[in-house]
Structure formats: structure tokens, C-alpha cells
Amino acid sequence: MNKLSILNIVHDTTVDGPGFRxxxxxxxxxxxxxxxxxxQSWNINNGSLYSVDTLMDIIKADEFANVTFSGGDxxxxxxxxxxxxxxxxxxxxKSIWCYTGYLFEQIVKSPRLSQILPYVDVIVDGRFVDALKDEDLRFRGSSNQRIIDVQKSLKKDIVVSTQHSNIFSFT
Ligand code: SF4
Known part of the structure; x- marks a missing residue:
């Protein structure tokens, strides 16, 4: 397994999902x-290389924090x-939240992108849209982005939002 290029690791953040992460x-x-x-996050070469084993050691060292993948994408x-x-x-x-600029519908349709879905609890999806930016939103930058319960959405074949119980059709 190749190493991952990582920009930063932040401990006990409270802004990238609920609780300490x-x-x-x-x-x-x-x-x-x-x-x-x-x-600066756009260039994959701007990160430092970490093995999955090293990242696991860092994650496990904090007994109580859950985990968020962000970026970049x-x-x-x-x-x-x-x-x-x-x-x-x-x-x-630990629970896993994952941020992405892709839409959930795009991820589900892609054999490559969808391989992570069985392991992720929540995806915050969609590109950041400056015109829809709202600093009062929790855990997302613009109002088009959705906080999606991945496992419920896969089971029901519709996008189930965790925050407002909104339901979106996949297609
Ligand atoms: S805001 Fe858009 S361009 Fe910037 S890291 Fe997120 S998905 Fe990428």
C-alpha cells in the first residue's frame, strides 16, 4: 500500500463533526x-507522506476522539x-466523517470512489459555493453541502441527511 500525502493532522478539533475528533x-x-x-491543498505534492500504520497509531493514541477525513479532498x-x-x-x-467535493450520487455510481462507503458513517458532500456561504452553518461551509448518513442512505437507496432529516433522491 502506497503512503498517503497528508497536509495536516489536528487533534481534538470540534469543528469537523460532532464531539472531539x-x-x-x-x-x-x-x-x-x-x-x-x-x-494550497489542491496539490497532492504539498503534503507529507504517512503510512496507514502510522496514521492508525496516531488515531488510536487518542482513546476518545472520533475521526474526520478532510482536505483537500x-x-x-x-x-x-x-x-x-x-x-x-x-x-x-470510532466514527468516521469524510468531507468531499464530489456529490454523493457521483460517488455511489463510481466503482472506484464508492469503495470507501462501507466504512464511513457520514459524508459531507459537494463543492464549496461562495454565493451560498453561511458562517452560521455547523460543520459545512455553504448551504448546498449535505451532511449525509451514509449507511442509512445506502440501505434506503436515497440520500438521507443527518441534520434536517431531509431526503433526496439518488437520481
Ligand atoms: S473547497 Fe473545493 S477546492 Fe477547496 S478543498 Fe474543498 S473541494 Fe477542494
Whole structure:
């Protein structure tokens, strides 16, 4: 397994999902949203390389924190993050939130991108849209982004939002 290119690791953050979380910021993003808070994250070469084993040691060292994958876009390195998510679910009871610029519908339709879905609890989806930016939103930057219960959505074949119980059709 190749190493993952990681921009930053933040311990006990409270802004990337509920409770205390270890946030792993992935390098690399192809979405290039106008108004992106961190254009430096777009280049995958701007990160430092970590093995899945090393990331697991960091995650397990904090007994109480859950985990968030952010970026950049973690789906840029989907194979590595899928292996990391699989190990987290196998070896801990931690929940996983994952941010992405892709829409959930795009992920479900892609054999490559969808490989991570069995291991992720919540996906915050969609590109950042500056015109829809709202600083009062919790855990997301613009109002088009959805906080999605992944396992319920897969089971019901519709997108189930965790925050407002909104239901969106996949197609
Ligand atoms: S998906 Fe996120 S990191 Fe990527 S360009 Fe958009 S706001 Fe920036």
C-alpha cells in the first residue's frame, strides 16, 4: 500500500463533526472551487507522506476522539483512505466523517470512489459555493453541502441527511 500525502493532522478539533475528533487533512483536490479556503491543498505534492500504520497509531493514541477525513479532498487518494477507514472500523469503535467535493450520487455510481462507503458513517458532500456561504452553518461551509448518513442512505437507496432529516433522491 502506497503512503498517503497528508497536509495536516489536528487533534481534538470540534469543528469537523460532532464531539472531539482527530482530523486528517488530505493533500490533493481537483474541484478548484472559487473561494476555496485553502488552495494550497489542491496539490497532492504539498503534503507529507504517512503510512496507514502510522496514521492508525496516531488515531488510536487518542482513546476518545472520533475521526474526520478532510482536505483537500480525501477522495483524491481513495485507495489509501479506504484502507485507513477499513482499519479504523476493524480495530476501533470510532466514527468516521469524510468531507468531499464530489456529490454523493457521483460517488455511489463510481466503482472506484464508492469503495470507501462501507466504512464511513457520514459524508459531507459537494463543492464549496461562495454565493451560498453561511458562517452560521455547523460543520459545512455553504448551504448546498449535505451532511449525509451514509449507511442509512445506502440501505434506503436515497440520500438521507443527518441534520434536517431531509431526503433526496439518488437520481
Ligand atoms: S473541494 Fe474543498 S478543498 Fe477542494 S477546492 Fe473545493 S473547497 Fe477547496
Amino acid at each position: 482527530t482530523a486528517i487533512y488530505s493533500a490533493g483536490c481537483a474541484h478548484q472551487c472559487p473561494g476555496c479556503h485553502n488552495p 480525501p477522495f483524491t487518494q481513495i485507495e489509501g483512505f479506504t484502507e485507513l477507514a477499513r482499519r479504523i472500523k476493524l480495530e476501533t469503535k
